[in-house]
Amino acid sequence: MHHQRTASRRGFLLSAAALAVAGSLGLNAGDALAQPAKLVITAIPDDGDADRMRENFGALARHLGKAVGIPVEYMHVENYAASVTALATGRAHVAWLGAVTTAQARMQMGEQLTILGCRDIDKGFVSYFIANPATGLGTVGDLGELAKAAQGKGWSFTFGSKSSTSGHMMPRKFFLDEAGVAPERVFRTVAYSGSHDVVMQMVADGTHQVGALNYASWDKADDALKARAPIVYKTPPYTNYALAARADLGPDLLARLRAALLAVDGSTPEGAQVLKYLKAGKFIEADIGEWQGYVDLLESGIDIGG
């Protein structure tokens, strides 16, 4: 009896040592293969309503977590740069990014960045220019006309977040292309209100006379607000948002995440909630190469107003 107990204790010690060795070996084997115990997903705060984003991206996190068998948690940030920083430094594993933030992450991370997928609507995204009715501005054929109408009126203009694709980068690019002049030279002030819904609100209440935002946020608003901030111009289509991930999650986990994302549909409550919130029919496959144009654009030193 006594010997048996000693033996079992010895066995316990041995196995504990073996476990410890295995554990340290496992750590030494490299982070790339070690699956994290928890996945952190974050998103650029393009909505502005933190609770709405927590609720809906929380649903996406739950869906992904169920599908891959690892708990996934959504962490909300109030700043575009913070979400890119979190992904680039490994504090988040997956991030819902816009095209510009994807390109920024690509420039920071290189091959460490991979794309899980994007929405069906992301490959033909559009921005709207809106104006307060008090300006008397009707629909314009191109942004050159808008620039001409605004010249000398002392109007104030607002973009969304500085790092937003559909709320700043693309509207600015189209403005530069079509009007041949930076908005700073046409409007009295050019402000960055932070998010799309705020742009719409500020144009509607006349704080700013003209603004730019993405079409989905405009469509989502109620009719009373739409009437107070009517569209004056629709931009040509471009590529936008993507669900990006760190490549060091490993091919196996990434494949499972991709499959889980493509499987999002209306059949589960979570899937239905996510698709409704993101105004999408489904998620589709995408490749990082489709955002290379933005990387080139950023690296070309385009005038982004700063």
Next chain:
Amino acid sequence: MSTLALAASARYERRPLGHFVALLAVLLALLAAFAAADWDWGALTDAERRAQAAARIGAWLAAFARPDLSPDFVRHAWDLTLQTLSAAILGTALAVLLAWPLAMGASRAVCVGDERSAVGGKLVARLWRWLPLRSPAALLCAACRLVQDILRAVPDFVWAIILVALVGLGPLTGALALALNITGILAKVYSELWDSVDPARYGQVRSLGGGRLATFLYGIRPLASRNVLSFTLMRAECAIRNAAVIGAVGGGGLGSEIWYQVRFGAWDKVGTLILFTLLLTLAADLVSNTIRRQLRGDQSRQSGGASCAVAGAGDASRQGRPEGDAVAPPIAVGVSRPPFGPWLATGLVVLALLWSLWFMGWGNRGGEDGAARNHLAPAMELLSGEAWGKLRFFERLLQPELDLAAIGLGDPAKAAARLEQGKAVELFATHGALDFWRPSAWLAWQQALQKWFVWRVVESAAIPLAIAVVGTVLGVAGAILLTYPHSASFQLHAARFSGETPAPWQRALRALQLAAARATAVIARGVPEVMWAFLCIAFFGPGLVAGTLAIALHTLGVLTRVFGEAVDNQPLRRFEPTCGGSRLATYGLVAVPRVWRDWMTYGFFQFESNVRAAVVLGLVGVGGLGFQFSFNFEWFRFERAGTYLLMIVLLTVLIDRGSRLLKLSRVGR
């Protein structure tokens, strides 16, 4: 004539020109502010826009009167309030801990101590005192000052993003960012308050053989402790309000929610949130007043007992340093009543700290599914080398873009290419150096210099400076006027030094005045600057005027409180010399001169803090340095952001050294 009288007359022969120089400097700064930036007063002068602004103010006041009090939203606001409170308390406590050693290093009186100049000559000796390389202690002092300037100058949202790489996302990251920022602020004020104690008052500690540490512990610290405590409590209150940064990296908080709802124009919800913020500010005010009263003790033994007691509380907020217990018993000896006050105050502080630790660690159910999560755990990350390695992500911030090619330095090939493009600075191309008397020459030089990136960075500082100068002057002027009705000494206890016996109706009227003044001040400072900025932008349109008014309003609130405290901290018997004079005369002729230096310290400090606030306000459509910095930072153009950051730090350092040089910070004579 005796030698004593000679010495005295020699002392009074030197006219105190410093004040006039300072006033002149303020005037010049005002003129420069109006000249340097594009002031568009249209919002105030144009009748149509004024009417529009008035209509908006009216509409929003109406909305404020009907706050959204639905149970759901009130519960939400309550959760946010708790989150804000815990992060703010934790951040401030941590900041106090970090600020003490840093301030000891940065205070010349503590760190360098009494020094005899090694070189002769009065002027040389004075210059010698400004040379950091004269001794290791002086070098340490300069280094500590630089560290605290950097901590203070970097906007807190930037600290938050940098900390994301270190400890990940969550409310703790926000609290730490807050702590870093407040550390810089507290360390500066502590070191200034310590430096400003007249050396003659603690000379005996030195003459008895006390070293620098003993001089600090037994001489300097007790003498400045009351002001130190006042400022710590005030800063804690500010932290509670400005905890917007917590939301920047996850974790919610009142600040970010207000910010969002204001931009979205949900004024009924803003009303509720402001109500909660004001309640929080008021509660913090009451608690801090209680703590101060408990520590103040009896009037008769206030010079000895109170300062010891304050020292005890200082220790308590640093989580029970052993001396706290060692200091307390001597007070109990020799007084008839055991002093419960200090223990009560200490207990309150410890309780608040324990609660915020518990909330941050276990009580916060703000996350998903209402499950409590330990937000303290990520702090462990700080112990791993890997986390610090991730800071390399921000390495490029330390390599600022100096654009040397534009001024013909650095790589000759690049410089030549820039010259060919016509984008290089050719300073004397059209006007030689001898043309300096022609205004057109200066214009041409300025235009030439604008081709150099660094020059554009320097120019961008004009806007926050202009806003801060005008805003601070307006705010200080308002605060001086408001302090009189705001002071308890003059409104409630005046009979104890003026010799009058006010009638009951007079007493009631004064109490009413006091209440009205306090309410004004609480609202002015209880509403965060950014919130005032958004309100002003909504009323008057984006621009300098809106930013300036926001700064002025907030300054008015903050300064009225500290100005008032400086007056109320004066023992009433000091006002007795004007016995028989009117209260207003006593205020103007005794109280104001007595506290003037304190006021100027706070005023100058507020100016510095306003410069930083104006830098941040650049984000909301005012432009200038802060806008450019955050723009480049958020686009990960860290080299350029680094140059702008350098400028922000430089501004902070210049203002700080300026205030030390002018000795505006001499307090407590």
